[in-house]
Amino acid sequence: MYEKKTEIDIVLEKYFSVCVDLKLIFVLKMLSNQIKYLIIKELKLELRNKYALGGILLYVVSTVFISYLSFKKIVTPATWNALFWIILLxxxxNAIAKSFITETKGRLLYMYTLASPQAVILSKIIYNSLLLIVLSALCLLAYSLFIGNIIQDLPLFLITLFMGSLGFSSLLTMVSAIASKAGNNFTLMAILSFPIIIPLLMVLIKLSKNAIDGLERWDLDYLTILMLLNLIIIALSYLLFRYLWRD
Amino acid sequence: MKKNWWKIIAIVFVLYTIVAGFLVPVPAQPILHETIRNLYFHVPMWFAMMTILFVSLWNSIKYLSKSNIQSDIIATQAANVGMLVGTLGIVTGSIWAKYTWGAWWVADTKLNGAAITMLIYLAYFVLRGSIDEEQKRARISAVYNIFAYVLLIVFLMILPRMNDSLHPGNGGNPGFNNYDLDKNMRMVFYPAVIGWILLTVWIFTLRVRIEKLKRKKLFND
Structure with missing residues (x-):
């Protein structure tokens, strides 16, 4: 049973392991290529009708302005924080709900023949993260201009905002894919995403509260939890999207 | 009869829980007093809910891999029964809270967890309701079920880290931990958990059978 390995066996094993490596590299290369082109496609489409992007940016600014007029002045950090995250949520x-609606049936069919489902969902997630990073930066800017800036630890707040954009975009992209298969209305998008976004939102609110209060030490536990949550959401989207996209 | 032995156990254990739960003496605890008997009715509901929701998750995964519509029926009915037990858990807890904490609902981590679970599964039913095509509905709701369940479990794990709970046994409150739960209570509590879980599973199998018969009738008419 247990024969000694001859030299030829060892050479063959090495050869096969190199083959497997090459195949993996090839697949990854293809995936990253597809993702790159899909993101470029998203960008081009977004720039082609600028009013959609402009609309969502204006939405943030007007919401902040409305809150500014209704609240007049916000004194407690907790209220400041909660309002900021609710506006951003x-x-x-609103920004991500349209990410699968704008795709026409014909274009989706064309995309299915060209790209893998993983490439589609990852490219959408990356593109939406970029969009949300711009959105949240604008939100922070308008918010601190009108309502006032009370953040004491800006680096931590920016990190939280960045991670929050990533988490929001991956979760909402997946939910918008689900909602787009089911009549596609905004209500459905909201009721599907609210209960499952709460864990993310609570960790974000906790971290940004720390940043506002300017605590001496960064709470690494919560940062780790946030990172893990993001990873879990992206992994789930990666695994589950292939069951969603084709009819 | 051979296949139904567990139903007999369910009936016997639940009857035993109701009789012994009200008659067997309990240790006198501050704040709780006799309301500690709610342990036999409120806590097993959550055990039963998590069990039956896991059945739902398992069948959603099975549906995605095999595309057998039977798994979809099981997953939906399990979620349905999960909501039923969850509602009972909230009602028993709420009545208890009124007399112990003085309010029907308080801001507590466990209550929030329960509320979010209910919201997720209500959203699941709305999602199902908005898709007409059978296979598509099964597939898409299975995806949402898996996505939501995993995030729910993560949430239930990180939630207790964020705040302490008012519940007995948490945050220094007297309650159901090793020191407070005496031998008499254990003798009722463990059968109660098994009995309620079995009863839930029984209701669930009945609902699955009814649903299958309904579809069969629809098919034959």
């Missing part, structure tokens, strides 16, 4: 849902 609604703006993100």
């Amino acid at each position: 609604f703006a993100s849902i």
Whole structure:
């Protein structure tokens, strides 16, 4: 049973392991290529009708302005924080809800023949993260201009904002894919995403509260939890999207 | 009869829980007093809910890999029964809270977890309702079920880290931990958990059978 390995066996094993490596590299290369082109496609489409992008940016600014007029002045950091995240949450849902709606049936069919489902969902997630990073930066800018800036630890706040954009975009992209298969209305998008976004939102609010209060030490536990949550959401989208996209 | 032995156990254990739960003496705890008996009715509901929701998750995964519509029926009915037990858990907890904490609903981590679970599965039913085509509905709701369940479990794991709970046994409150739960209570509590879980599973199998018969009738008419 247990024969000694001859030299030829060892050479063959090495050869096969190199083959497997090459195949993996090839697949990854193809995936990254597809993702690159899909993101370029998204960008081109976005720039072709600028009013959609402009609309969502204006949405954030007007919401902040409305809150500014209704609240007049916000004194407690907790209220400041909660209001900021609620505005950002609604703006993100609005921004991402359209990510699968705008795709026409013909274009989707064309995309299915060219790209793998993983490439489609990852490219959408990356593109939406970029969009949300711009959106949240604008939101922070308008918010601190009108309502006032009370953040004491800006680096931590920016990190939280960055990670929050990533998490929001991956979760909402997946939910918008689900909602787009089911009548596609905004209500469905909201009720599907609210309960499952709460864990993310609570960790984000906790971290940004720390940043506002300017705590001496960064809470690494919560940062790790946030990172893990993002990873879990992206992994789930990666695994589950292939069951969603084809009819 | 051979296949139904567990139903007999369910009936016997639940009857035993109701009789012994009200009659067997309990340790006198501050704040709780006699309301500690709610342990036999409220806590097993959550055990039963998590069990039956896991059945739902498992069948959603099975549906995605095999595309057998039977798994979809099981997953939906399990979620349905999960909501039923969840509602009972909230009602028993709420009545208890009124007399112990003085309010029907308080801001507590476990209550938030329960509320979010209900919201997720209500959203699941709305999602199902908005798709007409059978196979498509099964596939898409299975994806949402898996996505939501995993995030729910993560949430239930990180939630207790964020705040302490008012519940007995948490945050220094007297309650159901090793020191407080005496031998008499264990003798009722463990059968209660098994009994309620079995009863839930029984209701669930009945619902699955009814649903299958309904579809069969629809098919034959």
